[in-house]
Amino acid sequence: MKARACTRREYSAIFLVLAVAVLILVLCNMAVLEFHHKVNSTIIVPKVSTDPDMNQSFCTFQPLSPEDALEERLLLDSIAWPETPPLPAPVSLEQTSDPAHSTFTVLPRRGGGQWHVGDQLEVMIKMSDFHGHPKKHGGDFLLARLHNLKLGAGVAGQVLDHLNGSYSAVFSLPWEGDAQVEVMLVHPSDAILVLNRLNREHPDRILFKSLFRSGSLSETTDCNVCLRPTQQLLCNYTDVRTGQPWFCYKPKNLSCDARISHARGQNGRFIKANEEKLFRSGVNLKVYIRASGPARFTVLPKKKGQLEVKSSSVTSGPSGYYYQGAWRALDGTTVQQFNTSSAITECLKGKKVHLYGDSTVRQWFEFLNKNLPDLKEFHPQGRTKFGPFMAIDNANSIMVTFNFHGPPLVSFIRVPPTTFYYIANEIDRLTGGTDTIVGVGIWAHFPSFPIELYIRRLQSIRRAVVRLLTRAPGTVVIIRTGHPRALTFDLSLIFSDWYSLQRYKVLRAMFKGMNVHLIDAWSMVLAHHLPHNIHPLPPIIKNMINILLSHVCPQNST
Template structure:
């Protein structure tokens, strides 16, 4: 007996398997449904002579039917007739669609997800009992004594701070997972440096610093979120990745309709418009209008936000109570640092994995990666550096800030009126005398901007593929904030797509300067936390750095530059911080001779 199984792998591919068995020959055909959607047919073994022509004839007809359907869908902008089947690999109840990664990209994705794994913390009671969660008022930090005789701190030493977390009942926490930030600063000196926080997974933490300047300095520890709040943020992304939703306006003549759009659309009987980018594979979908075709889409905008917290979970996100609240010191909160002695050995701490990327001193950023950060304090200094350059800025509103900085700092940089939306762009400015061109374009969806023309929804990778590149070309990329509510897989795949385009650009034009702007901290309200918490940003910041590590690109470390500064955190950092970021960028473009 011969068993033939016909499988429909996808719309355009089929798999036929033939299994030979020694069974009792029977002239009766046995057909049974497959557990995976195929059909298994058992026939007498000599019947295979007649079956193969029939099977392949069936395949030929069906393939042509699918091909015609595919052509028709392409003509109507990939309207999907049936609810979409999720391809997401991790979510239990998934309705997010991602492109299928290559084996190499899938392995990298898995390693990246493992690298940002956060300690598991369960909500102790349902409804929540706030008393058992981390309380900054009961918690404290202690500066450990210096690791040398004499009790003196010297420039070059390592300073370590121990942090112990307690709950609202004053009991020590016994698990980790709190999100804590730490820094050393001296306001009078305009000095500040971010510390690395180490979670010991037992309620205690360490903050480790390099002592980089002499004088007095104070230590600050901030509880951004208790571990229980992080658990809620993780659950929201898993269960409600569509809590930020989008809309598109469709119009033809006097008829117009608005439908919901997203990369995560809950399945209904309503057909979908598939706007997946053909070059990058980036997915995007809208529910199809009832009376209009998918080709009638004219704009994209943020639709709204659905807040779905469980009972009392809002208590985990209270400003001044348990969200971005400073801890008190158990003992002195300040130390005095003396100049480094000749021949003084540095105190090394085994818990230090990596040092800071830089620090502020007298209000100016000092890089520790070997880059000499120059001060470009005048328009003439900036113009001289950018002379003959084309600077292309791609990303979100934190990159748009840089375009606005150049417009304000360079009186001769005249902006063309492209009649672009103020928030969205694209923007272009030219200093004709100095041959300077500066452009800005926002990244593709998900994009929480208002009223973006559909024709301006461009993906960064495609834009990079359109650049010639060369020594006169500067590319700046900043993409993180708008991905906060979505599964990390979506962000990883977007960065992988951009990285491939960066590699192609550097292959054809190795002298092109590519700069990546990292994420930064922001002020947090309940809404801001549920859509763009610092925890979400931290996770994406780690992934961003890892994806571009090893490439011939430069980083502007917006994360440390916002954490180390004394100014309040803001999604759009204040002018002194932006000025320091631009100084770093210009120092990459015009490195100091001999530096």
């Protein structure tokens, strides 16, 4: 019995040693795998699906925390577009919304009488098809503006869909004098169905290419956020810190580390037969709707005791208006006019201005560089349109920088991957403080990709902003929204204002309640008399800079 007990103890000891050895081996292998994941996580074996209708199933996103997942769900719900009847087959233009047969009417003032500053104006819009028959459902994308060209005045309207073919446009009346209403059909509801389908089924319809080179050997492969599964291996360029995804098909004979450039390829054409007719300039693409009665009226001075016009909401409604060409905020901010280089210099003296995002933020860098003669520009990696840019005024201790955001980057120009900067990572590198201004604008390259990608990019930026404001509460943070742009048939399928509107709403909601300042480019472009452009013209940029500087140097501190 003693010998048997001893044998059992010996076996137990042996099993214990073996178990410990196996555990150590597993932990070591995990550590090695983790090390390789951090250092060289570049090759992925894709899962090949035989499902012909995969939609977004080939898009790979890292799992979210429960809090971020809930926020994403709420944001998606908040931008959901009204459901409309499916497209007929074949598509019939005659049954779609026709701006030439549609009308708007300025409704009488509630309570009667004349209009006064501080009142709200309501316009009723009724949509009809090409036969003149009233539409029975909503879903059209409309924009509305109130303006006076002589006064240099303008304000954006808020459009409400009644889901029965009629819409309301509501305007604040912030100035005294004449005002004229304009209503524009951007897309009929049937075009929205096409745009929604394209982003759902073809989030890879913008093609990207990367060149790989080693010595005399070079290869080019396709890259994207979403790559359709094939037998070909993938190079994984997902950013380790932010989790932002980017992939390329692996070259056959080169390493993933041999990538030397990024560029846009030709767009894929996924539109179906007869759907082109839903995106015709001058017919149903950004076309003005006629008034059924007077569209011009006079606004009288504010009545005694009448409340001031205020911004209707943090997440909806215009944030300001133009008067005499100058933007006036409705959130209580006093927008000063920095009309001379000396005024701008005085405000920015001893300051570091760090700008991040796309070319619409690069416009701010270019404005400051042009209007501050003592700024000297440097090009750390050579002069390219993507930067990074730096300009320094030594005498006044002013530094202005600009970094383009990380992919997706929609440009036919070849760009070295070393110029990709994820905004969250760059913000995390800042010390911050009362001498630091951070400007962020990221939207123009994201319309054709799943909205989830944009939400996750903003979440990573917001977390970095929170960290920055925690360690340096005096830092001034400015967030720029997207805006409407000129559209053609081809541009609509990739960069439609409808896509931009969704991202505009998401961005406003994402930064609501934070100690940041919003430059509402959507309202500023929509309210101005200048034509829509991906790069707003100089008068609009000047007003944006005035808002930025007014937050840097508030009136009570100058």
